[in-house]
Amino acid sequence: MNGEASRCPALAAGDPDLTDPATYRDADYFAQWRRARREHPVVRLDSPRFGAFWSVTAHAAAREVLERPESFTSTRGMRLGGEAGAVSAASGGMLVVSDGPAHARLRSAHAPWFAGRAVARLKDTLRSRLDAKLAELADGTPVDVVARLSRSLPTWLVCGMLGVPEEDWEELAALAAAAFDETETSTAAARRAASAGVFAYFAELLDRRRPDPGDDLVSALLQQSGADRLTDEEILLNCDGLVNGGLGTTRHAVSGAVLAFAAHPREWRRLRADPRSVPTAVEEILRWASPPLHMMRTATEDVRLGDALIRAGERVVLWIPSCNRDESVFAEPDAFRIDRRPNPHLSLGGGPHYCIGASLARLELRTLLEALLTHVARIEFDGTLVRTPSTFLHGLDRLEVTLMPAAAVPGSPGGE
Numbered sequence: 001m002n003g004e005a006s007r008c009p010a011l012a013a014g015d016p017d018l019t020d021p022a023t024y025r026d027a028d029y030f031a032q033w034r035r036a037r038r039e040h041p042v043v044r045l046d047s048p049r050f051g052a053f054w055s056v057t058a059h060a061a062a063r064e065v066l067e068r069p070e071s072f073t074s075t076r077g078m079r080l081g082g083e084a085g086a087v088s089a090a091s092g093g094m095l096v097v098s099d100g101p102a103h104a105r106l107r108s109a110h111a112p113w114f115a116g117r118a119v120a121r122l123k124d125t126l127r128s129r130l131d132a133k134l135a136e137l138a139d140g141t142p143v144d145v146v147a148r149l150s151r152s153l154p155t156w157l158v159c160g161m162l163g164v165p166e167e168d169w170e171e172l173a174a175l176a177a178a179a180f181d182e183t184e185t186s187t188a189a190a191r192r193a194a195s196a197g198v199f200a201y202f203a204e205l206l207d208r209r210r211p212d213p214g215d216d217l218v219s220a221l222l223q224q225s226g227a228d229r230l231t232d233e234e235i236l237l238n239c240d241g242l243v244n245g246g247l248g249t250t251r252h253a254v255s256g257a258v259l260a261f262a263a264h265p266r267e268w269r270r271l272r273a274d275p276r277s278v279p280t281a282v283e284e285i286l287r288w289a290s291p292p293l294h295m296m297r298t299a300t301e302d303v304r305l306g307d308a309l310i311r312a313g314e315r316v317v318l319w320i321p322s323c324n325r326d327e328s329v330f331a332e333p334d335a336f337r338i339d340r341r342p343n344p345h346l347s348l349g350g351g352p353h354y355c356i357g358a359s360l361a362r363l364e365l366r367t368l369l370e371a372l373l374t375h376v377a378r379i380e381f382d383g384t385l386v387r388t389p390s391t392f393l394h395g396l397d398r399l400e401v402t403l404m405p406a407a408a409v410p411g412s413p414g415g416e
């Protein structure tokens, strides 16, 4: 492949458009990526929706892009379809669209709240909420896991950490979801209004916390002193970034965990037989479910990636579920194996923007699996599954399963 614009053969053949949200609801996009990895792992595409960009489906090339921020910047947006005005307003002030010293300063202001020890103290509350929830859901009747579990679990964690009062969680989560809604019924104006709603909410929260600080991230950022303290605008931008970074991704990871075990009952039996596999199972869930669908960077200079010559100013899109099933890195990549090791998936990114919430995401999945092992003997798939029509996040809008209670199965943990 050379630097000339070339149309992806898979797209030209009438295969699904990777930039159409509907593709991720209905089509076999994994087959298309498999072919792309083999035939053109780095290729320039021309999308009817988003214009020209370089499409990366291979693990090694994607990792290289993530680890070279001086050649592939985040400051011009990290996803296709971001509004130019919103990106330039956030660039340099919000973690995910900053680079270099500006990014390092923002990252160190947030870091203490995401360190292992700070995150670990959330575990007990999380576990007791999960125990209560699963005691209710694991009753041997069908349940939509997305509506009843996956939506609430991330909200407890992320809104709790930010100090959002519990009575506001649902409203805030709904606004954050609407700001990224790519379904046919949503409009750009509706997305803008929802995003403005999230900012307005946090502006008010800052005003409340300033005179009356709590034990939360927003209060801590407001109370910082010294030359590096964040401005109110930076705090607002990063509240938005944390809600956007933390809610949808973890929601899809939770549904992905339940789907993985519903679809692979043998792996569930293995996990029950040996709960010490929980940490490797968490990594495999992240790889297999791949909650981020794509990440984007913009070349700052002419740069070679594999056989491709990417010109300064051109956008590069990394398809994460494809990289996570790259057969040159993962043996039997489509199989779900709770003891896969090593597991260098890219679901939490790589390089300087590696997910700041990674410990939180892992704690959430670990605690979920531990609670499922206590309450659930078997997870049965009832045949209803609706995928999310999104080009940004990869997951489910609906997943009906039956959680067979552990207590009903003699000899199971928590059973009789």
Ligand code: HEM
Pocket (backbone or CB within 6 Å): 074, 078, 095, 096, 097, 107, 158, 241, 242, 245, 246, 247, 249, 250, 253, 291, 292, 295, 296, 346, 347, 348, 349, 350, 352, 353, 354, 355, 356, 357, 358, 360, 361
């Ligand atoms: C399973 C759950 C999660 C997944 C799959 C995930 C995935 C990612 C990925 C792939 C990136 C890199 C983005 C890029 O390089 O452009 C990222 C960054 C980020 N994530 Fe997460 N994330 C998860 C959970 C969370 C949580 C719980 C939070 C916060 C409460 C969070 C906050 C962020 C932030 C603020 C960034 C930007 C970091 C930076 O630019 O330095 N994430 N996440």
